[in-house]
Amino acid sequence: MDLHYIDGSPFARMARVLILEHGLRADLHEITAFPPPEDHLALNPLGHVPVLADGGESFFPTSIVLDVILSKARPGVVAAAVGWAGTERQDAQLLAVILTMGDALVAHHYALWAGVGPVGVDRLGFDPAARNMRRVRTTLDWLEERIGPEGFHPGIISVQDVALACLILWTESRGEIAWRGRPGIEAMVSRLEGRPAFLATVPRPHRLNESGALRPEAPGAT
Numbered sequence: 737m738d739l740h741y742i743d744g745s746p747f748a749r750m751a752r753v754l755i756l757e758h759g760l761r762a763d764l765h766e767i768t769a770f771p772p773p774e775d776h777l778a779l780n781p782l783g784h785v786p787v788l789a790d791g792g793e794s795f796f797p798t799s800i801v802l803d804v805i806l807s808k809a810r811p812g813v814v815a816a817a818v819g820w821a822g823t824e825r826q827d828a829q830l831l832a833v834i835l836t837m838g839d840a841l842v843a844h845h846y847a848l849w850a851g852v853g854p855v856g857v858d859r860l861g862f863d864p865a866a867r868n869m870r871r872v873r874t875t876l877d878w879l880e881e882r883i884g885p886e887g888f889h890p891g892i893i894s895v896q897d898v899a900l901a902c903l904i905l906w907t908e909s910r911g912e913i914a915w916r917g918r919p920g921i922e923a924m925v926s927r928l929e930g931r932p933a934f935l936a937t938v939p940r941p942h943r944l945n946e947s948g949a950l951r952p953e954a955p956g957a958t
């Protein structure tokens with residue numbers, strides 16, 4: 737299988753961590769432009785990473801990429817698949833909520849980096865970037881109520897743990913948010929961040945230029 741990724745992408749990092757944790761063979765293709773170039777749209781019409789190409793098919797978005805990777809992993813190793821016995825719907829909801837929160841998080845940061853501001857009369861009545869950050873905070877509270885002392889599933893490192901840790905660690909390197917003060921999430925992130933699969937996928941620093949555009953020489957800038 738072939739994984740197309742950007743170094744800084746927290747969504748792509750989830751896939752890279754799962755591949756490493758499970759010792760799966762994959763050819764990694766780093767995209768150094770941001771946003772990904774035009775020809776990437778042939779792989780994913782949404783223009784996003786990660787994309788997993790396997791058996792002539794192109795898999796996206798992230799939830800599907802993670803599902804395909806986990807379907808190739810031996811059960812019982814590190815990150816269990818969605819579908820813990822009897823809690824399939826809750827597992828699926830947890831992962832979907834974490835990934836949707838990730839969308840809000842990156843949309844918030846992109847809006848700031850792009851210097852987006854009012855260009856006309858506000859007929860909506862709220863600031864979309866601020867609303868996205870509020871969504872992130874309330875979702876972190878919701879997740880904190882559901883995480884246990886051993887993460888989202890006792891006894892294993894779950895895909896939900898991996899997904900949330902990748903998003904939190906992205907904010908640590910790309911623009912901090914007030915995520916601390918939630919002991920369950922803090923404990924989970926500190927347990928995972930030192931694992932070899934996480935250390936091997938730490939995002940390189942990125943730089944924004946003065947005009948707000950990402951520097952072309954900043955590979956994997958998200």
Ligand SMILES: N[C@@H](CCC(=O)N[C@@H](CS)C(=O)NCC(=O)O)C(=O)O
Nearest residue numbers: 745746747771783784785797798958
């Ligand atoms: N909901 C998407 C999120 C993926 C995403 O936002 N990827 C970012 C990098 S972190 C991206 O590729 N952005 C390129 C763009 O916005 O055109 C998914 O699950 O695949």
